[in-house]
Amino acid sequence: MLTQQILDGLSKFYPETILSVTILVIVFVELFFKKKTRVSGWIAMAGLAAAMLFTFLQVNIPAQTIFFQMVAVDPFSYFFKVLLILSGFLIVLFTFLSDEIRSSEFKTQEYYALLIALTLGGFLMASSVNLLMMYLALELSSLSSYVLAGYFKKSNRSSEAALKYVIYGGVSSGLMLFGISLIYGICGSLDMFAISAYLSANPVNLITLLIAIFLMLAGFGYKISAVPFHFWTPDVYEGSPMPVTALLSVSSKAAGFAMLIRFFLVAFQNAGHPTITTEGLHQYITLPGLHWPEVIAVIAVATMTLGNVVAIWQDNLKRLLAYSSIAQAGYMLLAFVVVSPQGISAMLTYLAVYLFMNLGAFFAAILISNKYKTENIEEMKGIGYRSPLLCVSMAVFMLSLSGIPMTAGFIGKFYIFSALINNGYIWLAIIGLMNSVVSLYYYIKILKNMFLIRPQGDTGAVSFGAGYSVLLLALAIPTIVLGIFFGPLTKFAEYSVQIFGLK
């Protein structure tokens, strides 16, 4: 029985197993190389590719839990696995192409091992259905990201970033653990389904439960950098090496969202009641009297407003992108407020789009800092004339992040706002739209510096190798194509809404 259960679980666990093996292989293999090599990077790529292949084999697997209800294998986790692998893959490529990392004297084997460990942690965050598993997965991905943030110890800034990240991370994961212990104390179980069954059947002290939810939100909020748990974001994003910043802004954010969605929808669903469908709109049934969607709404509005308003004053590109990523998290949280499959699919669509545009923006930033040795927006005057391809791509990413039509970002925002309006949250949609307008200012400011001001001094063209251009286009083209031909993506997102244990 026990062996059967574990073997059955393992047969649905190939992607994660492959990633685990990859970590071990990377740690060992480069012991045999004296000089700095890229071997571990290639192994990481191979591992990610193999994991991707085995993830694709899971495409039509029926939703189920494995390993004694610890981990769910369902379309929802499938979506995030694809997203995380894609992002991991791109980050490895970024690392190959980043001068910042190439010029450092450090060997990068542990860097890749930790990168894969972060991806593995993200996989498990997206699929765990047990609070203990959730916490461990969060710790796995957090521990790896602390080290990645401070990996290149040459600069004090990087070490400072890592230290800040550790302290904030430690505090918020401690708070989350306290919240988990309160929920365990209330419900007597760590299993999300048991928690939902208990809460639906028994009256509990709502104040204690709300305190527990707030404490757990500290953990989630820190991962997705939502206000008021965002303070680490700008400093860490600014100090970390750029590929790591890109990784933090996409992979760990996506995994945090996955965990947040699954926890709130599964643990706080009203298990005793059948699904109600009104006017063709399917809504998840949550516990009565527990106003968590309102809490999320407040956090979402605060997050995007703060992110957008503070971003206006930034002139460091990395800091600006940090605040922009805070604001983007706010938009995604907005869609969660409606607690319906439509909202969740809008969130998933936005996350997929966000992967391309945000990674693209960071890659463009990496290239600018490679070639022009600057992160300051004021020093980017006129570089649109010197490297047109780079700056046109940057324009695509910026316009997409602000949500201009004909770009993928517009589609993402469109789905989020239509989900809000369909479910009667018109005020939230208006606040979101106003925020988008504000955000346009600082995104356009970069473009203004790049294109509208003639370069002074050196005006020679600066070009890149073919590899850089190909990767840049590989990110810019989907950002445009998904803005026009978005059917498959939204279909995929709608399919991926199926969370195990939810009707």
Next chain:
Amino acid sequence: MLPNWLARPALAGLGLSPGYSFILYLALIFNHNLNFLQFTFENILILFFSLLAVFGALMMVTRKNPITSALYLILNFFCVSAIYLLLRAQFIAIIQVLVYAGAIMVLFLFVIMLLNLHDESKLSEKITYKKLSAILISLLLFSVLAITVYFSYMNKYREIHSSAETIGTIEVIGNELYTTFSFPFELVSFVLLAAIVGAIVLAKKKFD
């Protein structure tokens, strides 16, 4: 400025220990064995360890030398662990030694070593409100424990749950750990691997 006898418990940040042990001792007498006057061998042992724990805690907060304090704290931890063992909570007893006497104590000693504290005279010049809040927190913990003991004394929680006798044993925990929680158990190894690799990466001066 606070009087010295009050400030000292706060200084170490561990002023909680005496109250803690004392309450544990009270809890034992009033609650666990139900009859105060029954001087079985076990009760005498519990009493002995409780008194030793109180002694250790008091010595800890009154010593001038921080290292002596730390050693008395270890004594206190071991006594508390012995009490857990007598209460048939084997697992908690072992974890108490491993985590507190092992890990946390080593951390304290490291801090003492790194700060190079010969005596605490420098520390007592620190701001008063810190001491005050430390005392307040100690009092808070004390009152929470006192209320619990009071209610158990009032027969509220006198019924011991049937599973309470078995739940603390290592067999039960081991059984759960290797069946239901086998997967998280394996995952912990990866968390530790990431932590070890990370610690080495950050601690090593230069890669060659």
